[in-house]
Amino acid sequence: MTAVSEARGGLGACCASMADLIEVLMEEHLHVLMVLNAVERVRGAGPGQPPTHLDVLEAAVEFLRVQVDGAHHGKEEAGLFAAMEAAGLPPSATPVGCMLHQHVRGRELTESMARAIDGARRGDADAQEALRLSAGEYVRVLAPHIQMEDYVVYPLARRAISADALARLGERLVDPAELAAFADAARAIDAAASRAP
Ligand SMILES: [Fe+2]
Numbered sequence: 580m581t582a583v584s585e586a587r588g589g590l591g592a593c594c595a596s597m598a599d600l601i602e603v604l605m606e607e608h609l610h611v612l613m614v615l616n617a618v619e620r621v622r623g624a625g626p627g628q629p630p631t632h633l634d635v636l637e638a639a640v641e642f643l644r645v646q647v648d649g650a651h652h653g654k655e656e657a658g659l660f661a662a663m664e665a666a667g668l669p670p671s672a673t674p675v676g677c678m679l680h681q682h683v684r685g686r687e688l689t690e691s692m693a694r695a696i697d698g699a700r701r702g703d704a705d706a707q708e709a710l711r712l713s714a715g716e717y718v719r720v721l722a723p724h725i726q727m728e729d730y731v732v733y734p735l736a737r738r739a740i741s742a743d744a745l746a747r748l749g750e751r752l753v754d755p756a757e758l759a760a761f762a763d764a765a766r767a768i769d770a771a772a773s774r775a776p
């Protein structure tokens with residue numbers, strides 16, 4: 580458990596229906612950042628340098644595809660951003676439009692990484708470099724994306740959507756077991772990236 584989640588009482592360990600959707604999304608951001616940091620450590624130090632931990636990258640690609648591109652961005656798109664639009668904040672009038680473009684780019688990069696994994700395992704230098712570059716771009720897109728959401732988009736949403744409505748969205752969209760699995764997967768990837776190759 581991170582220091583922040585511990586201070587909050589650990590959303591994954593308690594009843595998520597008591598947490599509003601923005602609190603859950605911010606908790607997930609902490610774990611996404613943990614995985615992005617792990618990816619950055621193992622993707623290869625520079626041009627022509629192969630990834631140091633292919634198993635970690637493979638697990639990270641699965642995490643990014645299922646937990647981030649799918650579950651997390653799905654909750655934002657179908658839940659929070661839709662509620663913002665219903666409250667009079669359409670994507671074109673806020674940074675949400677940019678956030679949606681970045682979700683699309685993230686999904687493209689995840690697929691690029693997934694396509695390169697097998698070749699990288701066979702020692703194909705082109706596949707290793709493609710994997711290193713796609714992983715690097717994913718980190719460069721998602722890390723500032725998370726900052727923008729935490730400090731601009733979510734505060735905007737909190738002003739536009741009532742606390743009750745955010746709590747109901749959390750209740751409808753958040754499965755406590757999935758939230759715990761999200762955190763566990765991120766911690767496992769971080770730990771594996773810290774082990775010697
Ligand atoms: Fe997002």
Ligand SMILES: [Fe+2]
Binds near residue numbers: 604608655725
């Ligand atoms: Fe997000």
